Amino acid sequence: MKIAIMKLGGILITALPLDLIDEDAMEFQGDLLNEINAHDAKGVIIDISALDLVDSFMARIINDSATMAGLLGAEVVVCGMQPQIGTTLIEMGRELLGVETALNLDLAMARILAKVKAEDMEQADDGT
Amino acid sequence: MAGAKLTTCPDPEDCFRRPSCLPVTDEHHVQIVRRHALQCTAQLGMSRLSSHYVATAVSELANNLFFHTSNGGEIRFCCLDKAGRVGIEIIAQDEGPGIVDIAAAMTDGFSTNGGLGAGLGGVRRLMDEFEISSKPGIGTRIIARKWLTEAELCCDRKSH
Ligand SMILES: Nc1ncnc2c1ncn2[C@@H]1O[C@H](COP(=O)(O)OP(=O)(O)O)[C@@H](O)[C@H]1O
Numbered sequence: 068m069k070i071a072i073m074k075l076g077g078i079l080i081t082a083l084p085l086d087l088i089d090e091d092a093m094e095f096q097g098d099l100l101n102e103i104n105a106h107d108a109k110g111v112i113i114d115i116s117a118l119d120l121v122d123s124f125m126a127r128i129i130n131d132s133a134t135m136a137g138l139l140g141a142e143v144v145v146c147g148m149q150p151q152i153g154t155t156l157i158e159m160g161r162e163l164l165g166v167e168t169a170l171n172l173d174l175a176m177a178r179i180l181a182k183v184k185a186e187d188m189e190q191a192d193d194g195t
Numbered sequence: 196m197a198g199a200k201l202t203t204c205p206d207p208e209d210c211f212r213r214p215s216c217l218p219v220t221d222e223h224h225v226q227i228v229r230r231h232a233l234q235c236t237a238q239l240g241m242s243r244l245s246s247h248y249v250a251t252a253v254s255e256l257a258n259n260l261f262f263h264t265s266n267g268g269e270i271r272f273c274c275l276d277k278a279g280r281v282g283i284e285i286i287a288q289d290e291g292p293g294i295v296d297i298a299a300a301m302t303d304g305f306s307t308n309g310g311l312g313a314g315l316g317g318v319r320r321l322m323d324e325f326e327i328s329s330k331p332g333i334g335t336r337i338i339a340r341k342w343l344t345e346a347e348l349c350c351d352r353k354s355h
Pocket residue numbers: 123255259260262263264289291292293294300301305306307308309310311312313314315316335
């Protein structure tokens with residue numbers, strides 16, 4: 068199953084599907100890195116509103132994707148997490164999901180743009 | 196994909212009254228056992244959040260069957276109703292490699308295959324009761340139970 072990665076401005080937007088298996092996850096991570104490189108993307112939004120459940124397997128996929136994207140210099144925000152998923156992840160006892168989350172796509176986009184802007188300004192400051 | 200199209204629960208009433216046993220030998224089975232767990236908890240009258248805890252625990256156990264054994268295993272679902280207590284029992288068992296050091300495996304962050312190592316500890320915290328037995332070379336059996344709360348019991352219209 069191919070997971071679509073869309074580009075909007077310098078931001079990549081993608082959504083994880085319900086029945087993600089290990090193999091698809093690996094392919095997705097590879098695709099995501101390629102796309103970040105190809106478009107020099109500054110941010111990635113991963114929508115997880117289709118997921119009815121996030122276990123430690125899925126949490127790891129999300130975390131790894133975010134870490135890899137971060138290494139390439141892209142900010143990552145996850146959005147659309149169903150409320151009971153958050154509660155369950157906390158009950159499971161660890162900070163399983165080590166990524167920044169936003170309620171929905173709009174807020175995720177606002178967050179990403181703010182981060183990218185802040186970073187640009189920092190770089191501009193460094194330059195002077 | 197052969198085997199991926201198992202019917203979970205042909206007659207929902209039936210899966211409530213009789214224990215059911217589903218194989219986990221294919222990664223796609225994980226989704227099936229999760230859904231089955233939700234069917235069982237819905238019939239029990241368990242709250243949405245508790246049901247979600249149970250389904251997540253089942254998902255962790257199923258993933259372990261798939262990722263840590265070569266031939267997979269099975270998960271049994273049994274609805275408990277005794278001495279005024281109603282709940283669900285989940286038994287995950289396999290004839291896989293077994294776990295040499297159970298205490299280590301239960302520790303958060305411990306994983307032998309680069310996982311998050313939060314599965315077993317997570318199942319213990321999401322469920323009310325947790326028992327694990329394992330013999331290297333023989334296999335592993337994990338029993339987990341979750342009981343309905345007083346509040347869930349009194350608005351459970353299906354209770355008998
Ligand atoms: N059914 C099983 N058979 C053999 N070993 C298992 C089984 N379930 C769990 N384990 C062992 O226990 C460890 C911890 O499991 P878990 O907490 O689910 O973390 P993870 O699956 O992320 O490694 C696993 O890495 C594995 O070594």
